Amino acid sequence: DSGVTQTPKHLITATGQRVTLRCSPRSGDLSVYWYQQSLDQGLQFLIQYYNGEERAKGNILERFSAQQFPDLHSELNLSSLELGDSALYFCASSANIVGTQYFGPGTRLLVL
Amino acid sequence: DAKTTQPNSMESNEEEPVHLPCNHSTISGTDYIHWYRQLPSQGPEYVIHGLTSNVNNRMASLAIAEDRKSSTLILHRATLRDAAVYYCILRDVGYGGSQGNLIFGKGTKLSVKP
Numbered sequence: 001d002s003g004v005t006q007t008p009k010h011l012i013t014a015t016g017q018r019v020t021l022r023c024s025p026r027s028g029d030l031s032v033y034w035y036q037q038s039l040d041q042g043l044q045f046l047i048q049y050y051n052g053e054e055r056a057k058g059n060i061l062e063r064f065s066a067q068q069f070p071d072l073h074s075e076l077n078l079s080s081l082e083l084g085d086s087a088l089y090f091c092a093s094s095a096n097i098v099g100t101q102y103f104g105p106g107t108r109l110l111v112l
Numbered sequence: 113d114a115k116t117t118q119p120n121s122m123e124s125n126e127e128e129p130v131h132l133p134c135n136h137s138t139i140s141g142t143d144y145i146h147w148y149r150q151l152p153s154q155g156p157e158y159v160i161h162g163l164t165s166n167v168n169n170r171m172a173s174l175a176i177a178e179d180r181k182s183s184t185l186i187l188h189r190a191t192l193r194d195a196a197v198y199y200c201i202l203r204d205v206g207y208g209g210s211q212g213n214l215i216f217g218k219g220t221k222l223s224v225k226p
Binding site: 002004043056101104106 | 150154155156157158161199203213214215216217218
């Protein structure tokens with residue numbers, strides 16, 4: 001158990017819909033990262049937050065957005081969903097900007 | 113970010129040592145070498161990291177070549193639970209480096225036979 005929690009575990013929705021994925025980092029960790037893992041693209045970095053501020057952006061689509069709240073939990077919002085958005089979404093946290101990352105169990109999203 | 117090259121797959125027998133190679137010929141002076149693994153149906157898990165010297169922890173050892181252009185992750189006695197995809201990743205934590213995110217390649221899929 002990494003100490004990072006993600007909800008929900010599974011999510012099934014339809015094209016065009018909007019969903020919110022939630023992540024609680026390990027106690028004391030200030031940095032949160034979001035990654036997407038699909039069969040064809042592998043594990044790809046989406047976005048990083050540090051202490052509430054956006055720190056780095058990767059291959060995140062404009063239809064996706066994220067935020068980190070004062071209690072340090074983070075949410076990833078996916079809108080206008082397409083079939084290709086079906087993937088595993090992982091959250092990771094680290095103590096600081098460059099610390100070792102600890103990953104959550106992931107949310108499996110299926111868009112029908 | 114500097115790239116790494118790993119074999120697509122490797123096989124090992126249970127209770128034998130496993131040496132997982134990684135080439136990173138374009139590594140820069142501020143790149144740390146990190147290893148993560150991903151067990152089936154789980155999120156990636158940190159294994160070990162190093163800069164220049166060999167490193168040991170309870171999970172594995174990391175042997176780094178003197179010129180730092182390659183490294184080897186060593187599992188001293190493979191167990192069935194070690195069957196996973198192992199990722200070798202370079203992280204630039206120097207001033208002005210990318211710092212935060214991990215860039216995952218395809219990794220090496222390790223199979224462990226009983």
